[in-house]
Amino acid sequence: MANLYDGKMAAIYDAMYQTFVNYDEEYAFYNNLLQENNCSSILEIGSGTGNLAKRFDENKQNYQGLDYSESMIEIAKERNKNCSFIQGDMRDFKLENPVDAILITGRSTSYLITNSDINRTFDALYKNTRDNGIIIFDFIDANRFIPFITENVLITHEAVYENVNYKRDSHWDVNNSLENFMLDWSAEYYTVVNGKKEIIENDFSTVRVFTLNEIELFLYLNNFEILKTIDRKTYAYDTYVIVAKKKP
Ligand SMILES: C[S@@+](CC[C@H](N)C(=O)[O-])C[C@H]1O[C@@H](n2cnc3c(N)ncnc32)[C@H](O)[C@@H]1O
Structure with a gap:
């Protein structure tokens, strides 16, 4: 966190x-x-x-x-x-x-x-x-989110801010080894310049x-x-x- x-x-x-x-x-x-x-x-x-x-x-x-x-x-x-x-x-x-x-x-x-x-x-x-x-x-x-991420393995978000194109590819895993409804979230953030992806950051977290x-x-x-x-x-x-x- x-x-x-x-x-x-x-x-x-x-x-x-x-x-x-x-x-x-x-x-x-x-x-x-x-x-x-x-x-x-x-x-x-x-x-x-x-x-x-x-x-x-x-x-x-x-x-x-x-x-x-x-x-x-x-x-x-x-x-x-x-x-x-x-x-x-x-x-x-x-x-x-x-x-x-x-x-x-x-x-x-x-x-x-x-x-x-x-x-x-x-x-x-x-x-x-x-x-x-x-x-x-x-x-x-949880009742709507868990079925959603089970069916949509890769979730992409795109945004343009101050003339820069950003993309985020997220991937969720249900983490059954932990108590409660826990999820591991991995995301790759990148910019798109002239159609070319440039990775800017990776993020990993556990959320509930x-x-x-x-x-x-x-x-x-x-x-x-x-x-x-x-x-x-x-x-x-x-x-x-x-x-x-x-x-x-
Ligand atoms: C998804 S962001 C939401 C930010 C803002 N409310 C918005 O809608 O743009 C979650 C925020 O919660 C903060 N946060 C996470 N755990 C926290 C904690 N234990 N106490 C206080 N803030 C926390 C993070 O630093 C982050 O700024």
Whole structure:
């Protein structure tokens, strides 16, 4: 997990995801949920290169970002000079003051690979939200994702950013040697110049996808009440978004 978004990978991530993800839409989606629940102070976990931060900042909202990767934070800070970003781990962090809402965006929950990672994260979310505060997060739906990657062995993504053509070939393997629904993900990133592929980076990581039932149980055990479950298609994967309230 630690090296996935480090160094050169952070810049490549930023270039490619600008074209995969419609961050205006993403912002509108999360902001509607925040407004519906009267939340004004917001922490975004997995704030990455600060694309949502930019929208929160433009709308003068009380926003902070938190991310594990210093390289991602560096890009986020460059993009958003007025925003506050904390380098930290969602499994163990402490804010100066609890907030109204904590978001975990961009399927960053996929990096919580053990049950202990998930329980520690929900515990940290509980402690860092105010009474009746809410959490909003997305996760990849195992029931749809595993059949999808079993049938689609090689997944290619293409993106053009600042006149450079990028390609990413990804390959997923279901890793049955580990507990839960774990996957090994290998990706090759390259640029295409005059029709010629030039490899720029290889990436390998182990990630986890979840069933809705698993998440419901984890939330129950960590004293959160689900307010809303949204079935949401994102650029490549079917996800669920959960809005849950902290119970007293
Ligand atoms: C797929 S990216 C999503 C970035 C951003 N939300 C977006 O949609 O562009 C996942 C992010 O989660 C961060 N991350 C992974 N594990 C983390 C952890 N334990 N604590 C905090 N951030 C973490 C990574 O550094 C990365 O920036």
